[in-house]
Amino acid sequence: MTENVTKTQLTATATTSENLPVRMADFETLSAALDYAAQGECGINFYGSKAELETVLSYADLAAEAKKLATHFLSHDDLERGDRICIIADMTPDFIKLFFACQYAGLMAVPLPAVSGLGSRDGYEGQLERIIRTSQAKMAIGTEKSMDSLTKAAETSDLLLVGTLADIENMPSAPADLAPLRADENSHIQFSSGSTRKPLGIMISQDALMANARSVALHGLQFREHDRVASWLPFYHDMGLIGFLIIPLTCQMSIDYLKTDGFARRPLSWLQIISDNKCTMAYSPSFGYELCSRRAKRQQNIDLDLSSWRVAGIGGEMVQPEILEDFTETFRSSNFSEKAFVPSYGLAEMTLAFSFAPLDTGLETDRINKEKLVEDHLAEATKDAKFSRDFALCGQALPGYKIEIRDHNGTVLPDRTIGTIFIHGPSMMSGYDLNPEETDKVIGADGWLNTGDMGYMKDGDIVITGRHKDLLIINGRNIWPQDLEWQVEQELDLLNSRDTAAFAVTTDKGSDEAVMLAHCRSQDPETQTQLRKDIQAIIFRTAGIHCKIMLLQPGTLPYTTSGKLSRALARKNYCSKQYTDVQQDNTAGDQSGRKAASV
């Protein structure tokens, strides 16, 4: 492992390179972008949980080390161009070196998630196993600590190597010409779509990547001199990998990283780094801003200067205006300006982002009538504070991108009518890896992508009213209901398949709350209590969330004519209080009543 030893002498990389003119992602390939950045003084800095600088990796060093690693890959007789290399995407220099080594060696990097959460080992290994198998990987690389899990996960695949970066360095290397991925080839494969049960690899081409990087740099965030980014977003998500590694790198910008778990323990370290290094851009789901305010309220002596922060982006989940207002209040004395907030919208299938709210203006919301929203799918503007909801405007589509709102029949809907969001643009994925069937489900014959998200247009601005119809987004994490249902049905003898339905309900504050409905065949109160507890525990270990459990009489859950669970109907019935918990029935009886209520 290549750790810098003399920590006391460490200095973070400069914000600007004196003698290298800035180029805004106008490269044909990612490797060409790194070659150019390597001529300057900028690079990547890794910080510990207390905002102390731990490791520095200049773009020059990154390019040199990635090229060296590439020669080892290229010397391997059994590796062919385009072969897949799974790499555990810890927030470390090693991951970045390996990722770029693949770029120089003509290989497809596949970032793997890092482990997270109490008691989550088994679920994690299953997840790795499925990605390694689905991607038909030839190698799986991780840190020493992750080797046990990685080895176990690789058992079902026939790999050439399961090991660490050091194992790659120990492979023979013949002097060979580098064979970087070309402009007409893919860049990497990102498994951040689909459920963890049936992972889907998103193939991103070099063209798409560069197109999106240019759009974001020139139009979306309008990069300028002295811009510098800070991030804690993990590399196995598009916002972390594309937004906060690849795009800044294609513009030769310095990056400061705080490890994701360091952020989770000490969210204020993120702000400390921004303050110390005069960072100008940082993104988070609403949840991250909430963690910061919460911690700040319990801590005295906050000494931060956030005046340099010009883009405080929000992406990855629904924008929650109240959380942002709270953040502004909390950090006003630290010179944070609410004008820095930039809601934006995108998804990994489109490489990253394609609409941004205007810069330097802050959050703009649209207050709409809640009843019209639920009953008629209309976004009717209202001034009434009571029966309304505020939604954030996520700006207009970037130049070259088009957004349409369509109904079930594919008809384009007028302004202020809610429907499914479709997009078209230059950074569309090449498709789901090795899965044309799933690709055809989202990319139509007309070349437009169905995002699955719901929203409406208002004078050219896009407003998101709900992310993908099935997806649960809790504390910034995407959770597929199928994963939760499968896991509990698999582990618990009392449950059979199709006995559970998981979904999210939106609280009044706009955040998601997880609910699971489960059939309960036992009349015994003790068994019922145990079942509830077991379900809760399995969901916690699978997804790290607290979930509300409702036990129902067998046969209560709704199915479609083809026998598939209708999650949407189950959710609707739940929200209109048509279900009664078997235990509430047993005890009080008057817990919820049956009167219909709006969402």
Place this chain on the structure above:
Amino acid sequence: MNRNDILKIIYQELEKVNADHIPLKEQTDMTTDLNVDSVSVMDLMFAIEEEFDVAVPLNDLADIRTIGELADLVEKIGAA
């Protein structure tokens, strides 16, 4: 740092999310007996880091379920 101090901090933090007021002991399985979520787990890790200057890696946390196991782990990392 002794084991009792570690347990004290863990109990103190978990008591905040112990909505059902179940008695906390070393055998308590945090993933089944308590209504914790990933945020409260991280609050607990923060408290431990503040008190003992011990950062528990996520990788190690993945094998932990009970309060006793967590105390063992913190003790081990602290001694290293």
